[in-house]
Amino acid sequence: MKKEINITEVARKAGVSTATVSRVFNNSGPVKESTRKKIEKIIEETGYRPNILARELADKKTHLIGLIVHDMRGEGIPRSITGVSTVLEENGYNLLIACSNGNINSEIKHFEIFRSKRVEGILFATKEFKKEHRELIKSLPIPVVVMLQDTEKEQISYVTFDNYNFGKESAQKLIDLGHKQFAVVGGPMHSVNSEQRKKGVLDAVSENGIAISPLLIRHGDYSIEEGYIQTNKMLAAGTSFTALIAINDGMAIGAVNCLQDHGIRVPEEVSVLGLDDTVLAKASRLELSGVYYSYSELGKESARLLLKQIQADEFQFDKYIVPYTINLRESVAKRRHV
Amino acid sequence: MKKEINITEVARKAGVSTATVSRVFNNSGPVKESTRKKIEKIIEETGYRPNILARELADKKTHLIGLIVHDMRGEGIPRSITGVSTVLEENGYNLLIACSNGNINSEIKHFEIFRSKRVEGILFATKEFKKEHRELIKSLPIPVVVMLQDTEKEQISYVTFDNYNFGKESAQKLIDLGHKQFAVVGGPMHSVNSEQRKKGVLDAVSENGIAISPLLIRHGDYSIEEGYIQTNKMLAAGTSFTALIAINDGMAIGAVNCLQDHGIRVPEEVSVLGLDDTVLAKASRLELSGVYYSYSELGKESARLLLKQIQADEFQFDKYIVPYTINLRESVAKRRHV
DNA sequence: CTGAAAGCGCTAACAA
DNA sequence: TTGTTAGCGCTTTCAG
Secondary structure, eight states: OOOOOHHHHHHHHTTTHHHHHHHHTTSOOOOOOHHHHHHHHHHHHHHHOOHHHHHHHHTOOOOOEEESSSSSSHHHHHHHHHHHHHHHHHOOOEEEEEEEOOOOOHHHHHHHHHHHTSSSSSEEOOOOOOHHHHHHHTTTOOOEEEEEEEOOTOOOOOOEOOOHHHHHHHHHHHHHTOOOOOEEEOOOTTOHHHHHHHHHHHHHHHHTOOOOOOEEEEOOOOSSHHHHHHHHHHHHHOOOOOOESSHHHHHHHHHEEEEEHTOOTTTTTTTESSSSOOHHHSSSSSOEEEEEOHHOOOOHHHHHHHHHHHHTSSOOOOOOEOOOOOOOOOTOOOOOOO | OOOOOOOOHHHHHTTTHHHHHHHHHTSSOOOOHHHHHHHHHHHHHOOOOOOOHHHHHTTTTOOOEEESSSOOSHHHHHHHHHHHHHHHHHHHHHEEEEETTHHHHHHHHHHHHHHHTOSEEEEEEEESSSSHHHHHHEEEEEESSEEEEEOOTTTTTTTEOOOOHHHHHHHHHHHHHTTOOEEEEEETTOHHHHHHHHHHHHHHHHHHHHOOOOOEEEEHHHHHHHHHHHHHHHHHOOOSEEEEEEEHHHHHHHHHHHHHHHTTTTTTTOEEEOOOHHHHHHHSSSEEEEEEEHHHHHHHHHHHHHHHHHHHHHHOOEEEEEEEEOOOTTTTHHHHHH
């Protein structure tokens, strides 16, 4: 195993001082052309690479950002990470990643490790934002930006999607198409994002003076299977509906499958819309309607917000809401037989 | 912005030397109970966290692993990363990630950066393994493990799937079901993984004395759309087939869609198999057959291999082939009308 | 049981 | 144009 060579070694071989080598490497001062050449030759020959740690220790800048995520399955987070990575690279920062698997102890541990590693800021995505998180983050001497959660009331900087509003606007679109009987398949009730979307939907509905049966509000775990199961239960309930909104596209697919298995035509009899628009939407035969929001953009903005705070050397509360687009496709139609 | 406090500061406040504080923090030497208590109190009060950089500089161990990937869309790589992350965490290592977007200059740059950051080893996933990669890696003073590529002939350690064999075995299964007329939708021809799978399929076919028309060997970019388009072209060619193998499940879905649009029943008239088994396979109405291999396992094994080399302090060539399972489901049937 | 001091590799201020 | 030196924060002998 070859060893890395250090600056002293290079200096010795070149018969100069370390300061001169440093000047050559960083172009940080005048060096006579001949000595520069000589040193460059040695660097070339030895394959010398400065030990950045030493430099970082000296000027107390690591150019390191820590990212803690709870899960990397699903297409959202990886795309966000790509966005983060892009912006960091443009700014000469590196990315330290930890995956907590939703375990709060693991999250806390990684905040600690990252702090010890002297990252200059932390990006944090968790399933559920708890009091412990708030306290931990408030006690940190470096800025933190929360991703995919609304931490407005904790006054911690965040970047997220406009869950409430696109939920509301989506429902309004269906209402505008004449729909009056709704069914909703929400996500897990402890998920803030899912609940916000659901609230948007329900608010739109009630603001239009439409009632919705509690039997037609169900919850699933985002999977295709659950979409199927919950839709099945709603059909069994016997209360009819002409529009179904699922909190994500996986469950929307399950819903379509279930409806079709019951001989119910989509969209002629029931329109289906997912509040989400991932690769899954494209896999289904029927072109599924959905709401698109860019995870990559979310990652980029999160990184930008964080770098801004690092550069400003202060943590002002800040936030960014990523825009969305509602894509109505095959699975949605005007209500018939009005 | 609060500042991080250092060991000297703690020592001063406690009225002891830095050596003693260090001993307390690391439990690395005898300390009188009363002084220990005193120091622990100060640590608690000040929230002191040692600067790991300094420690790392001192003992030349960063406990850092670098990971360079070309792309994080798709479900494979993120799952691999999770696997890597799990193993590294168990072993007290941290993960530095860079996304190259398949750009070779970016890849090289990150090898450089990681080396300067004194990572102890590098995991590398790229689309196409080039001569430049080989040379760069051979010149590095730290071990590298290549993921998702067979770098046997370059004698660089790697972890990958058994592409050739599962391609071959899958085709054999269909042959055993009586199929004699095959169609194949391969991936991009420059993709080694895809070509290996294809070769496996073709070898199985020819070893069984079956001929396959060149018109029924096509290539697509892995997307559902391309699966559709290429299948369409094969149907247009007029040569009939009873079994279609797509190099991944996305294209298999496209193929199924296309066949059904032509009124061809799956699997009654044509069996369809994807050499891949992701979330997409589950999204299709028809239960798609596929080959499953664990990306998470791939990540874990890659990390283990790398750590082993780091600990052994030598780069012996090593490799690991992740096992697979062939899952025949609804989309595959015995050949009828034999 | 505790402290003084050297050293990890590099940068930057100050001299020469 | 170049070298000397101090110092970044920590660990680790070596003395006491």
